[in-house]
Amino acid sequence: MEILFDNMPNPFTYFVPIFAVLIIVEAYISYREDRELYNLKDSMASTMVGIGAAVLNTLTKAYHITLFYLFFELFEPLRVEYLGYDNLGWAWWVWVLCLIGDDFNFYWHHRFCHTIRLFWAAHLVHHSSSKFNLGTAFRNGWTIFLYKPIYWLWLPILGFNPVMIALCMAFNSIYQFFLHSTLVPKIPVYGQIFNTPWVHQVHHACNIEYLDRNHGGILIIWDRIFGTYRDKEVELETKFGVLHPPTKHDPITLNFHEFQDIWKDVRSVKSWKAKFMYVFGPPGWSHDGSRKTSKQLQQEWEENRKAAFAQPVQQQTADAQVA
Structure with missing residues:
Protein backbone atom coordinates (compact mmCIF):
# COMPACT_ATOMS: atom_id res chain seq x y z
CA MET A 1 0.00 0.00 0.00
CA GLU A 2 1.15 3.52 -0.75
CA ILE A 3 0.41 4.76 2.78
CA LEU A 4 0.76 2.45 5.73
CA PHE A 5 -1.75 2.52 8.57
CA ASP A 6 1.05 3.01 11.11
CA ASN A 7 2.10 6.23 9.38
CA MET A 8 -1.41 7.60 8.92
CA PRO A 9 -1.66 11.11 10.41
CA ASN A 10 -4.32 11.83 13.01
CA PRO A 11 -5.90 15.22 12.24
CA PHE A 12 -7.52 15.41 15.67
CA THR A 13 -4.09 15.76 17.27
CA TYR A 14 -3.70 19.17 15.65
CA PHE A 15 -7.21 20.37 16.39
CA VAL A 16 -7.57 19.41 20.07
CA PRO A 17 -5.87 22.64 21.29
CA ILE A 18 -8.16 24.67 19.01
CA PHE A 19 -11.20 22.83 20.37
CA ALA A 20 -10.13 23.51 23.95
CA VAL A 21 -9.54 27.23 23.34
CA LEU A 22 -12.89 27.67 21.60
CA ILE A 23 -14.77 25.91 24.41
CA ILE A 24 -13.10 28.19 26.97
CA VAL A 25 -13.98 31.27 24.90
CA GLU A 26 -17.59 30.14 24.50
CA ALA A 27 -17.88 29.42 28.23
CA TYR A 28 -16.46 32.87 29.02
CA ILE A 29 -18.95 34.57 26.68
CA SER A 30 -21.74 32.56 28.28
CA TYR A 31 -20.64 33.70 31.74
CA ARG A 32 -20.11 37.32 30.74
CA GLU A 33 -23.46 37.62 28.97
CA ASP A 34 -25.34 35.36 31.44
CA ARG A 35 -26.50 33.01 28.68
CA GLU A 36 -26.27 29.80 30.74
CA LEU A 37 -24.84 27.82 27.82
CA TYR A 38 -22.94 25.58 30.23
CA ASN A 39 -23.51 24.00 33.61
CA LEU A 40 -21.12 21.86 35.62
CA LYS A 41 -23.09 18.59 35.67
CA ASP A 42 -23.81 18.69 31.96
CA SER A 43 -20.23 19.62 31.08
CA MET A 44 -18.83 16.81 33.22
CA ALA A 45 -21.16 14.34 31.50
CA SER A 46 -20.03 15.55 28.07
CA THR A 47 -16.39 15.28 29.13
CA MET A 48 -16.69 11.74 30.47
CA VAL A 49 -18.67 10.53 27.47
CA GLY A 50 -16.21 12.26 25.15
CA ILE A 51 -13.17 10.63 26.79
CA GLY A 52 -14.76 7.20 26.48
CA ALA A 53 -15.69 7.84 22.86
CA ALA A 54 -12.14 8.99 22.04
CA VAL A 55 -10.67 5.83 23.57
CA LEU A 56 -13.09 3.56 21.72
CA ASN A 57 -12.55 5.45 18.48
CA THR A 58 -8.80 4.86 18.82
CA LEU A 59 -9.30 1.18 19.63
CA THR A 60 -11.66 0.58 16.71
CA LYS A 61 -9.68 2.57 14.14
CA ALA A 62 -7.62 -0.50 13.23
CA TYR A 63 -10.85 -2.48 12.80
CA HIS A 64 -12.27 0.18 10.47
CA ILE A 65 -9.12 0.40 8.34
CA THR A 66 -8.76 -3.39 8.22
CA LEU A 67 -12.38 -3.77 7.12
CA PHE A 68 -11.90 -1.14 4.41
CA TYR A 69 -8.66 -2.80 3.23
CA LEU A 70 -10.39 -6.18 3.13
CA PHE A 71 -13.02 -4.92 0.68
CA PHE A 72 -10.44 -2.80 -1.14
CA GLU A 73 -8.28 -5.86 -1.88
CA LEU A 74 -11.15 -8.30 -2.33
CA PHE A 75 -12.76 -6.30 -5.15
CA GLU A 76 -9.54 -5.28 -6.91
CA PRO A 77 -9.77 -8.07 -9.54
CA LEU A 78 -13.35 -7.07 -10.32
CA ARG A 79 -12.36 -3.42 -10.68
CA VAL A 80 -9.58 -4.35 -13.08
CA GLU A 81 -11.87 -6.59 -15.11
CA TYR A 82 -15.02 -4.46 -15.28
CA LEU A 83 -13.86 -0.88 -14.58
CA GLY A 84 -10.38 -0.96 -16.08
CA TYR A 85 -8.41 0.20 -13.03
CA ASP A 86 -7.07 -1.31 -9.82
CA ASN A 87 -7.53 1.77 -7.60
CA LEU A 88 -8.41 5.45 -7.93
CA GLY A 89 -5.11 6.81 -6.63
CA TRP A 90 -4.48 10.10 -4.81
CA ALA A 91 -5.33 12.83 -7.33
CA TRP A 92 -7.04 15.97 -6.02
CA TRP A 93 -10.31 15.12 -7.75
CA VAL A 94 -10.32 11.71 -6.05
CA TRP A 95 -10.07 13.49 -2.69
CA VAL A 96 -13.04 15.69 -3.66
CA LEU A 97 -15.11 12.68 -4.71
CA CYS A 98 -14.15 10.84 -1.53
CA LEU A 99 -15.18 13.80 0.64
CA ILE A 100 -18.53 14.01 -1.15
CA GLY A 101 -19.04 10.25 -0.90
CA ASP A 102 -18.10 10.30 2.78
CA ASP A 103 -20.60 13.08 3.50
CA PHE A 104 -23.31 11.23 1.57
CA ASN A 105 -22.60 8.17 3.70
CA PHE A 106 -22.76 10.22 6.87
CA TYR A 107 -26.14 11.65 5.94
CA TRP A 108 -27.74 8.21 5.60
CA HIS A 109 -25.90 6.79 8.59
CA HIS A 110 -27.10 9.76 10.64
CA ARG A 111 -30.65 9.61 9.29
CA PHE A 112 -30.99 5.92 10.10
CA CYS A 113 -29.68 6.67 13.59
CA HIS A 114 -32.83 8.74 14.07
CA THR A 115 -35.32 6.43 12.36
CA ILE A 116 -34.23 2.95 13.54
CA ARG A 117 -34.50 2.45 17.28
CA LEU A 118 -31.48 0.17 17.69
CA PHE A 119 -29.27 2.75 16.01
CA TRP A 120 -31.00 5.55 17.92
CA ALA A 121 -30.00 3.78 21.13
CA ALA A 122 -26.37 4.11 20.04
CA HIS A 123 -26.76 7.74 18.93
CA LEU A 124 -29.12 9.02 21.64
CA VAL A 125 -26.29 10.08 23.94
CA HIS A 126 -25.28 12.80 21.49
CA HIS A 127 -28.71 14.40 21.89
CA SER A 128 -29.10 13.81 25.62
CA SER A 129 -27.92 17.26 26.72
CA SER A 130 -30.40 20.09 27.26
CA LYS A 131 -27.52 22.45 26.47
CA PHE A 132 -26.19 23.16 23.01
CA ASN A 133 -22.54 24.15 23.12
CA LEU A 134 -19.19 23.14 21.65
CA GLY A 135 -18.70 20.62 24.44
CA THR A 136 -21.80 18.77 23.22
CA ALA A 137 -19.88 17.83 20.09
CA PHE A 138 -17.88 15.30 22.13
CA ARG A 139 -20.99 13.41 23.31
CA ASN A 140 -20.59 10.52 20.91
CA GLY A 141 -22.08 7.09 21.52
CA TRP A 142 -19.68 4.36 22.55
CA THR A 143 -21.35 1.61 20.50
CA ILE A 144 -21.74 3.56 17.27
CA PHE A 145 -18.19 2.74 16.16
CA LEU A 146 -19.09 -0.95 15.85
CA TYR A 147 -21.48 -0.62 12.90
CA LYS A 148 -20.75 2.82 11.42
CA PRO A 149 -18.15 1.59 8.82
CA ILE A 150 -20.79 -0.56 7.09
CA TYR A 151 -22.18 2.51 5.34
CA TRP A 152 -18.74 3.31 3.90
CA LEU A 153 -17.90 -0.10 2.38
CA TRP A 154 -18.89 0.87 -1.16
CA LEU A 155 -16.03 3.40 -1.25
CA PRO A 156 -13.18 0.86 -0.94
CA ILE A 157 -15.11 -1.44 -3.27
CA LEU A 158 -14.94 1.29 -5.94
CA GLY A 159 -11.22 1.76 -5.33
CA PHE A 160 -10.90 4.64 -2.88
CA ASN A 161 -7.87 4.03 -0.67
CA PRO A 162 -8.89 3.06 2.90
CA VAL A 163 -6.54 5.64 4.42
CA MET A 164 -8.12 8.36 2.29
CA ILE A 165 -11.57 7.25 3.46
CA ALA A 166 -10.50 7.32 7.12
CA LEU A 167 -9.02 10.81 6.73
CA CYS A 168 -12.18 12.10 5.06
CA MET A 169 -14.24 10.67 7.92
CA ALA A 170 -11.93 12.46 10.36
CA PHE A 171 -12.23 15.78 8.50
CA ASN A 172 -16.01 15.41 8.54
CA SER A 173 -16.01 14.92 12.31
CA ILE A 174 -13.70 17.91 12.81
CA TYR A 175 -16.00 20.12 10.74
CA GLN A 176 -18.99 19.04 12.79
CA PHE A 177 -17.37 20.18 16.03
CA PHE A 178 -17.81 23.79 14.91
CA LEU A 179 -21.56 23.25 14.31
CA HIS A 180 -22.38 23.00 18.01
CA SER A 181 -22.85 26.61 19.04
CA THR A 182 -25.65 29.14 19.39
CA LEU A 183 -23.26 32.07 19.08
CA VAL A 184 -22.95 31.91 15.28
CA PRO A 185 -25.70 33.76 13.37
CA LYS A 186 -27.33 32.62 10.17
CA ILE A 187 -24.97 32.60 7.18
CA PRO A 188 -27.21 33.25 4.13
CA VAL A 189 -25.27 32.08 1.05
CA TYR A 190 -22.85 29.60 2.61
CA GLY A 191 -25.69 28.03 4.58
CA GLN A 192 -27.58 27.13 1.42
CA ILE A 193 -25.00 24.43 0.63
CA PHE A 194 -22.98 23.79 3.78
CA ASN A 195 -24.12 22.84 7.26
CA THR A 196 -23.89 25.65 9.81
CA PRO A 197 -24.44 26.06 13.56
CA TRP A 198 -27.70 27.88 12.83
CA VAL A 199 -29.08 24.91 10.89
CA HIS A 200 -27.63 22.32 13.27
CA GLN A 201 -29.55 23.83 16.18
CA VAL A 202 -32.69 22.48 14.53
CA HIS A 203 -31.20 18.99 14.50
CA HIS A 204 -30.50 19.09 18.25
CA ALA A 205 -33.88 20.60 19.14
CA CYS A 206 -36.67 18.57 20.71
CA ASN A 207 -39.43 20.86 19.44
CA ILE A 208 -41.98 18.59 17.75
CA GLU A 209 -41.75 20.43 14.43
CA TYR A 210 -37.94 20.12 14.43
CA LEU A 211 -37.62 16.39 15.11
CA ASP A 212 -35.50 14.32 12.70
CA ARG A 213 -34.34 17.22 10.54
CA ASN A 214 -30.99 18.39 9.12
CA HIS A 215 -28.94 15.18 9.25
CA GLY A 216 -26.11 16.42 7.03
CA GLY A 217 -22.49 16.54 8.11
CA ILE A 218 -20.54 19.05 6.01
CA LEU A 219 -23.14 19.54 3.27
CA ILE A 220 -26.76 20.42 3.96
CA ILE A 221 -27.81 19.76 0.36
CA TRP A 222 -28.56 16.10 1.19
CA ASP A 223 -31.37 17.24 3.48
CA ARG A 224 -32.71 19.51 0.76
CA ILE A 225 -32.55 16.69 -1.80
CA PHE A 226 -34.11 14.00 0.41
CA GLY A 227 -36.74 16.15 2.12
CA THR A 228 -35.40 16.43 5.67
CA TYR A 229 -34.33 20.09 5.65
CA ARG A 230 -35.84 22.57 8.07
CA ASP A 231 -34.65 26.11 8.66
CA LYS A 232 -34.54 27.57 12.15
CA GLU A 233 -37.41 29.94 12.92
CA VAL A 234 -36.31 33.06 14.79
CA GLU A 235 -39.65 33.50 16.54
CA LEU A 236 -39.72 29.91 17.82
CA GLU A 237 -37.91 29.15 21.08
CA THR A 238 -35.51 26.28 20.49
CA LYS A 239 -35.53 23.59 23.17
CA PHE A 240 -32.54 21.27 23.10
CA GLY A 241 -32.31 17.63 24.16
CA VAL A 242 -34.68 14.68 23.78
CA LEU A 243 -38.38 14.28 24.51
CA HIS A 244 -37.73 11.79 27.30
CA PRO A 245 -34.37 12.71 28.87
CA PRO A 246 -32.51 10.17 31.02
CA THR A 247 -32.84 10.60 34.78
CA LYS A 248 -29.12 10.07 35.39
CA HIS A 249 -26.14 11.75 33.74
CA ASP A 250 -23.35 9.23 34.26
CA PRO A 251 -21.74 8.00 31.02
CA ILE A 252 -22.90 4.39 31.48
CA THR A 253 -26.55 5.39 31.79
CA LEU A 254 -26.31 7.87 28.94
CA ASN A 255 -24.83 5.25 26.60
CA PHE A 256 -26.87 2.18 27.51
CA HIS A 257 -30.23 3.14 29.04
CA GLU A 258 -32.06 2.98 25.70
CA PHE A 259 -30.66 -0.51 25.00
CA GLN A 260 -32.08 -1.55 28.36
CA ASP A 261 -35.46 -0.05 27.46
CA ILE A 262 -35.44 -1.91 24.13
CA TRP A 263 -34.81 -5.19 25.96
CA LYS A 264 -37.71 -4.48 28.34
CA ASP A 265 -40.05 -3.74 25.45
CA VAL A 266 -39.00 -6.87 23.55
CA ARG A 267 -39.67 -9.03 26.59
CA SER A 268 -43.05 -7.40 27.22
CA VAL A 269 -44.66 -8.69 23.99
CA LYS A 270 -45.18 -12.16 22.53
CA SER A 271 -45.61 -11.23 18.88
CA TRP A 272 -42.41 -11.61 16.86
CA LYS A 273 -43.53 -8.72 14.66
CA ALA A 274 -43.83 -6.47 17.70
CA LYS A 275 -40.45 -7.65 18.98
CA PHE A 276 -38.91 -6.82 15.63
CA MET A 277 -40.51 -3.38 15.55
CA TYR A 278 -39.29 -2.56 19.05
CA VAL A 279 -35.74 -3.16 17.81
CA PHE A 280 -35.80 -2.00 14.19
CA GLY A 281 -38.89 0.19 14.08
CA PRO A 282 -38.78 3.97 14.57
CA PRO A 283 -38.15 5.36 18.07
CA GLY A 284 -41.46 5.86 19.87
CA TRP A 285 -43.21 2.98 18.13
CA SER A 286 -45.40 0.89 20.44
CA HIS A 287 -47.60 -2.13 19.82
CA ASP A 288 -50.55 -0.61 21.70
CA GLY A 289 -50.24 3.03 20.63
CA SER A 290 -49.22 4.17 24.11
CA ARG A 291 -46.21 5.97 22.62
Whole structure:
Protein backbone atom coordinates (compact mmCIF):
# COMPACT_ATOMS: atom_id res chain seq x y z
CA MET A 1 0.00 0.00 0.00
CA GLU A 2 1.15 3.52 -0.75
CA ILE A 3 0.41 4.76 2.78
CA LEU A 4 0.76 2.45 5.73
CA PHE A 5 -1.75 2.52 8.57
CA ASP A 6 1.05 3.01 11.11
CA ASN A 7 2.10 6.23 9.38
CA MET A 8 -1.41 7.60 8.92
CA PRO A 9 -1.66 11.11 10.41
CA ASN A 10 -4.32 11.83 13.01
CA PRO A 11 -5.90 15.22 12.24
CA PHE A 12 -7.52 15.41 15.67
CA THR A 13 -4.09 15.76 17.27
CA TYR A 14 -3.70 19.17 15.65
CA PHE A 15 -7.21 20.37 16.39
CA VAL A 16 -7.57 19.41 20.07
CA PRO A 17 -5.87 22.64 21.29
CA ILE A 18 -8.16 24.67 19.01
CA PHE A 19 -11.20 22.83 20.37
CA ALA A 20 -10.13 23.51 23.95
CA VAL A 21 -9.54 27.23 23.34
CA LEU A 22 -12.89 27.67 21.60
CA ILE A 23 -14.77 25.91 24.41
CA ILE A 24 -13.10 28.19 26.97
CA VAL A 25 -13.98 31.27 24.90
CA GLU A 26 -17.59 30.14 24.50
CA ALA A 27 -17.88 29.42 28.23
CA TYR A 28 -16.46 32.87 29.02
CA ILE A 29 -18.95 34.57 26.68
CA SER A 30 -21.74 32.56 28.28
CA TYR A 31 -20.64 33.70 31.74
CA ARG A 32 -20.11 37.32 30.74
CA GLU A 33 -23.46 37.62 28.97
CA ASP A 34 -25.34 35.36 31.44
CA ARG A 35 -26.50 33.01 28.68
CA GLU A 36 -26.27 29.80 30.74
CA LEU A 37 -24.84 27.82 27.82
CA TYR A 38 -22.94 25.58 30.23
CA ASN A 39 -23.51 24.00 33.61
CA LEU A 40 -21.12 21.86 35.62
CA LYS A 41 -23.09 18.59 35.67
CA ASP A 42 -23.81 18.69 31.96
CA SER A 43 -20.23 19.62 31.08
CA MET A 44 -18.83 16.81 33.22
CA ALA A 45 -21.16 14.34 31.50
CA SER A 46 -20.03 15.55 28.07
CA THR A 47 -16.39 15.28 29.13
CA MET A 48 -16.69 11.74 30.47
CA VAL A 49 -18.67 10.53 27.47
CA GLY A 50 -16.21 12.26 25.15
CA ILE A 51 -13.17 10.63 26.79
CA GLY A 52 -14.76 7.20 26.48
CA ALA A 53 -15.69 7.84 22.86
CA ALA A 54 -12.14 8.99 22.04
CA VAL A 55 -10.67 5.83 23.57
CA LEU A 56 -13.09 3.56 21.72
CA ASN A 57 -12.55 5.45 18.48
CA THR A 58 -8.80 4.86 18.82
CA LEU A 59 -9.30 1.18 19.63
CA THR A 60 -11.66 0.58 16.71
CA LYS A 61 -9.68 2.57 14.14
CA ALA A 62 -7.62 -0.50 13.23
CA TYR A 63 -10.85 -2.48 12.80
CA HIS A 64 -12.27 0.18 10.47
CA ILE A 65 -9.12 0.40 8.34
CA THR A 66 -8.76 -3.39 8.22
CA LEU A 67 -12.38 -3.77 7.12
CA PHE A 68 -11.90 -1.14 4.41
CA TYR A 69 -8.66 -2.80 3.23
CA LEU A 70 -10.39 -6.18 3.13
CA PHE A 71 -13.02 -4.92 0.68
CA PHE A 72 -10.44 -2.80 -1.14
CA GLU A 73 -8.28 -5.86 -1.88
CA LEU A 74 -11.15 -8.30 -2.33
CA PHE A 75 -12.76 -6.30 -5.15
CA GLU A 76 -9.54 -5.28 -6.91
CA PRO A 77 -9.77 -8.07 -9.54
CA LEU A 78 -13.35 -7.07 -10.32
CA ARG A 79 -12.36 -3.42 -10.68
CA VAL A 80 -9.58 -4.35 -13.08
CA GLU A 81 -11.87 -6.59 -15.11
CA TYR A 82 -15.02 -4.46 -15.28
CA LEU A 83 -13.86 -0.88 -14.58
CA GLY A 84 -10.38 -0.96 -16.08
CA TYR A 85 -8.41 0.20 -13.03
CA ASP A 86 -7.07 -1.31 -9.82
CA ASN A 87 -7.53 1.77 -7.60
CA LEU A 88 -8.41 5.45 -7.93
CA GLY A 89 -5.11 6.81 -6.63
CA TRP A 90 -4.48 10.10 -4.81
CA ALA A 91 -5.33 12.83 -7.33
CA TRP A 92 -7.04 15.97 -6.02
CA TRP A 93 -10.31 15.12 -7.75
CA VAL A 94 -10.32 11.71 -6.05
CA TRP A 95 -10.07 13.49 -2.69
CA VAL A 96 -13.04 15.69 -3.66
CA LEU A 97 -15.11 12.68 -4.71
CA CYS A 98 -14.15 10.84 -1.53
CA LEU A 99 -15.18 13.80 0.64
CA ILE A 100 -18.53 14.01 -1.15
CA GLY A 101 -19.04 10.25 -0.90
CA ASP A 102 -18.10 10.30 2.78
CA ASP A 103 -20.60 13.08 3.50
CA PHE A 104 -23.31 11.23 1.57
CA ASN A 105 -22.60 8.17 3.70
CA PHE A 106 -22.76 10.22 6.87
CA TYR A 107 -26.14 11.65 5.94
CA TRP A 108 -27.74 8.21 5.60
CA HIS A 109 -25.90 6.79 8.59
CA HIS A 110 -27.10 9.76 10.64
CA ARG A 111 -30.65 9.61 9.29
CA PHE A 112 -30.99 5.92 10.10
CA CYS A 113 -29.68 6.67 13.59
CA HIS A 114 -32.83 8.74 14.07
CA THR A 115 -35.32 6.43 12.36
CA ILE A 116 -34.23 2.95 13.54
CA ARG A 117 -34.50 2.45 17.28
CA LEU A 118 -31.48 0.17 17.69
CA PHE A 119 -29.27 2.75 16.01
CA TRP A 120 -31.00 5.55 17.92
CA ALA A 121 -30.00 3.78 21.13
CA ALA A 122 -26.37 4.11 20.04
CA HIS A 123 -26.76 7.74 18.93
CA LEU A 124 -29.12 9.02 21.64
CA VAL A 125 -26.29 10.08 23.94
CA HIS A 126 -25.28 12.80 21.49
CA HIS A 127 -28.71 14.40 21.89
CA SER A 128 -29.10 13.81 25.62
CA SER A 129 -27.92 17.26 26.72
CA SER A 130 -30.40 20.09 27.26
CA LYS A 131 -27.52 22.45 26.47
CA PHE A 132 -26.19 23.16 23.01
CA ASN A 133 -22.54 24.15 23.12
CA LEU A 134 -19.19 23.14 21.65
CA GLY A 135 -18.70 20.62 24.44
CA THR A 136 -21.80 18.77 23.22
CA ALA A 137 -19.88 17.83 20.09
CA PHE A 138 -17.88 15.30 22.13
CA ARG A 139 -20.99 13.41 23.31
CA ASN A 140 -20.59 10.52 20.91
CA GLY A 141 -22.08 7.09 21.52
CA TRP A 142 -19.68 4.36 22.55
CA THR A 143 -21.35 1.61 20.50
CA ILE A 144 -21.74 3.56 17.27
CA PHE A 145 -18.19 2.74 16.16
CA LEU A 146 -19.09 -0.95 15.85
CA TYR A 147 -21.48 -0.62 12.90
CA LYS A 148 -20.75 2.82 11.42
CA PRO A 149 -18.15 1.59 8.82
CA ILE A 150 -20.79 -0.56 7.09
CA TYR A 151 -22.18 2.51 5.34
CA TRP A 152 -18.74 3.31 3.90
CA LEU A 153 -17.90 -0.10 2.38
CA TRP A 154 -18.89 0.87 -1.16
CA LEU A 155 -16.03 3.40 -1.25
CA PRO A 156 -13.18 0.86 -0.94
CA ILE A 157 -15.11 -1.44 -3.27
CA LEU A 158 -14.94 1.29 -5.94
CA GLY A 159 -11.22 1.76 -5.33
CA PHE A 160 -10.90 4.64 -2.88
CA ASN A 161 -7.87 4.03 -0.67
CA PRO A 162 -8.89 3.06 2.90
CA VAL A 163 -6.54 5.64 4.42
CA MET A 164 -8.12 8.36 2.29
CA ILE A 165 -11.57 7.25 3.46
CA ALA A 166 -10.50 7.32 7.12
CA LEU A 167 -9.02 10.81 6.73
CA CYS A 168 -12.18 12.10 5.06
CA MET A 169 -14.24 10.67 7.92
CA ALA A 170 -11.93 12.46 10.36
CA PHE A 171 -12.23 15.78 8.50
CA ASN A 172 -16.01 15.41 8.54
CA SER A 173 -16.01 14.92 12.31
CA ILE A 174 -13.70 17.91 12.81
CA TYR A 175 -16.00 20.12 10.74
CA GLN A 176 -18.99 19.04 12.79
CA PHE A 177 -17.37 20.18 16.03
CA PHE A 178 -17.81 23.79 14.91
CA LEU A 179 -21.56 23.25 14.31
CA HIS A 180 -22.38 23.00 18.01
CA SER A 181 -22.85 26.61 19.04
CA THR A 182 -25.65 29.14 19.39
CA LEU A 183 -23.26 32.07 19.08
CA VAL A 184 -22.95 31.91 15.28
CA PRO A 185 -25.70 33.76 13.37
CA LYS A 186 -27.33 32.62 10.17
CA ILE A 187 -24.97 32.60 7.18
CA PRO A 188 -27.21 33.25 4.13
CA VAL A 189 -25.27 32.08 1.05
CA TYR A 190 -22.85 29.60 2.61
CA GLY A 191 -25.69 28.03 4.58
CA GLN A 192 -27.58 27.13 1.42
CA ILE A 193 -25.00 24.43 0.63
CA PHE A 194 -22.98 23.79 3.78
CA ASN A 195 -24.12 22.84 7.26
CA THR A 196 -23.89 25.65 9.81
CA PRO A 197 -24.44 26.06 13.56
CA TRP A 198 -27.70 27.88 12.83
CA VAL A 199 -29.08 24.91 10.89
CA HIS A 200 -27.63 22.32 13.27
CA GLN A 201 -29.55 23.83 16.18
CA VAL A 202 -32.69 22.48 14.53
CA HIS A 203 -31.20 18.99 14.50
CA HIS A 204 -30.50 19.09 18.25
CA ALA A 205 -33.88 20.60 19.14
CA CYS A 206 -36.67 18.57 20.71
CA ASN A 207 -39.43 20.86 19.44
CA ILE A 208 -41.98 18.59 17.75
CA GLU A 209 -41.75 20.43 14.43
CA TYR A 210 -37.94 20.12 14.43
CA LEU A 211 -37.62 16.39 15.11
CA ASP A 212 -35.50 14.32 12.70
CA ARG A 213 -34.34 17.22 10.54
CA ASN A 214 -30.99 18.39 9.12
CA HIS A 215 -28.94 15.18 9.25
CA GLY A 216 -26.11 16.42 7.03
CA GLY A 217 -22.49 16.54 8.11
CA ILE A 218 -20.54 19.05 6.01
CA LEU A 219 -23.14 19.54 3.27
CA ILE A 220 -26.76 20.42 3.96
CA ILE A 221 -27.81 19.76 0.36
CA TRP A 222 -28.56 16.10 1.19
CA ASP A 223 -31.37 17.24 3.48
CA ARG A 224 -32.71 19.51 0.76
CA ILE A 225 -32.55 16.69 -1.80
CA PHE A 226 -34.11 14.00 0.41
CA GLY A 227 -36.74 16.15 2.12
CA THR A 228 -35.40 16.43 5.67
CA TYR A 229 -34.33 20.09 5.65
CA ARG A 230 -35.84 22.57 8.07
CA ASP A 231 -34.65 26.11 8.66
CA LYS A 232 -34.54 27.57 12.15
CA GLU A 233 -37.41 29.94 12.92
CA VAL A 234 -36.31 33.06 14.79
CA GLU A 235 -39.65 33.50 16.54
CA LEU A 236 -39.72 29.91 17.82
CA GLU A 237 -37.91 29.15 21.08
CA THR A 238 -35.51 26.28 20.49
CA LYS A 239 -35.53 23.59 23.17
CA PHE A 240 -32.54 21.27 23.10
CA GLY A 241 -32.31 17.63 24.16
CA VAL A 242 -34.68 14.68 23.78
CA LEU A 243 -38.38 14.28 24.51
CA HIS A 244 -37.73 11.79 27.30
CA PRO A 245 -34.37 12.71 28.87
CA PRO A 246 -32.51 10.17 31.02
CA THR A 247 -32.84 10.60 34.78
CA LYS A 248 -29.12 10.07 35.39
CA HIS A 249 -26.14 11.75 33.74
CA ASP A 250 -23.35 9.23 34.26
CA PRO A 251 -21.74 8.00 31.02
CA ILE A 252 -22.90 4.39 31.48
CA THR A 253 -26.55 5.39 31.79
CA LEU A 254 -26.31 7.87 28.94
CA ASN A 255 -24.83 5.25 26.60
CA PHE A 256 -26.87 2.18 27.51
CA HIS A 257 -30.23 3.14 29.04
CA GLU A 258 -32.06 2.98 25.70
CA PHE A 259 -30.66 -0.51 25.00
CA GLN A 260 -32.08 -1.55 28.36
CA ASP A 261 -35.46 -0.05 27.46
CA ILE A 262 -35.44 -1.91 24.13
CA TRP A 263 -34.81 -5.19 25.96
CA LYS A 264 -37.71 -4.48 28.34
CA ASP A 265 -40.05 -3.74 25.45
CA VAL A 266 -39.00 -6.87 23.55
CA ARG A 267 -39.67 -9.03 26.59
CA SER A 268 -43.05 -7.40 27.22
CA VAL A 269 -44.66 -8.69 23.99
CA LYS A 270 -45.18 -12.16 22.53
CA SER A 271 -45.61 -11.23 18.88
CA TRP A 272 -42.41 -11.61 16.86
CA LYS A 273 -43.53 -8.72 14.66
CA ALA A 274 -43.83 -6.47 17.70
CA LYS A 275 -40.45 -7.65 18.98
CA PHE A 276 -38.91 -6.82 15.63
CA MET A 277 -40.51 -3.38 15.55
CA TYR A 278 -39.29 -2.56 19.05
CA VAL A 279 -35.74 -3.16 17.81
CA PHE A 280 -35.80 -2.00 14.19
CA GLY A 281 -38.89 0.19 14.08
CA PRO A 282 -38.78 3.97 14.57
CA PRO A 283 -38.15 5.36 18.07
CA GLY A 284 -41.46 5.86 19.87
CA TRP A 285 -43.21 2.98 18.13
CA SER A 286 -45.40 0.89 20.44
CA HIS A 287 -47.60 -2.13 19.82
CA ASP A 288 -50.55 -0.61 21.70
CA GLY A 289 -50.24 3.03 20.63
CA SER A 290 -49.22 4.17 24.11
CA ARG A 291 -46.21 5.97 22.62
CA LYS A 292 -45.80 7.84 19.38
CA THR A 293 -43.12 8.23 16.74
CA SER A 294 -41.81 11.61 15.63
CA LYS A 295 -43.91 11.41 12.46
CA GLN A 296 -47.06 10.74 14.47
CA LEU A 297 -46.27 13.61 16.83
CA GLN A 298 -45.63 15.94 13.91
CA GLN A 299 -48.86 14.88 12.25
CA GLU A 300 -50.77 15.69 15.44
CA TRP A 301 -48.92 19.01 15.73
CA GLU A 302 -49.81 19.92 12.16
CA GLU A 303 -53.47 18.99 12.66
CA ASN A 304 -53.65 21.07 15.85
CA ARG A 305 -51.96 24.00 14.10
CA LYS A 306 -54.45 23.87 11.24
CA ALA A 307 -57.37 23.59 13.68
CA ALA A 308 -56.12 26.57 15.67
CA PHE A 309 -55.77 28.57 12.47
CA ALA A 310 -59.19 27.56 11.18
CA GLN A 311 -61.03 28.45 14.39
CA PRO A 312 -60.69 32.27 14.06
CA VAL A 313 -61.65 32.03 10.38
CA GLN A 314 -64.78 30.04 11.25
CA GLN A 315 -65.66 32.53 13.97
CA GLN A 316 -65.27 35.45 11.55
CA THR A 317 -67.55 33.65 9.06
CA ALA A 318 -70.17 33.07 11.74
CA ASP A 319 -70.02 36.68 12.87
CA ALA A 320 -70.44 37.83 9.28
CA GLN A 321 -73.51 35.63 8.82
CA VAL A 322 -75.12 36.99 12.00
CA ALA A 323 -74.46 40.55 10.89
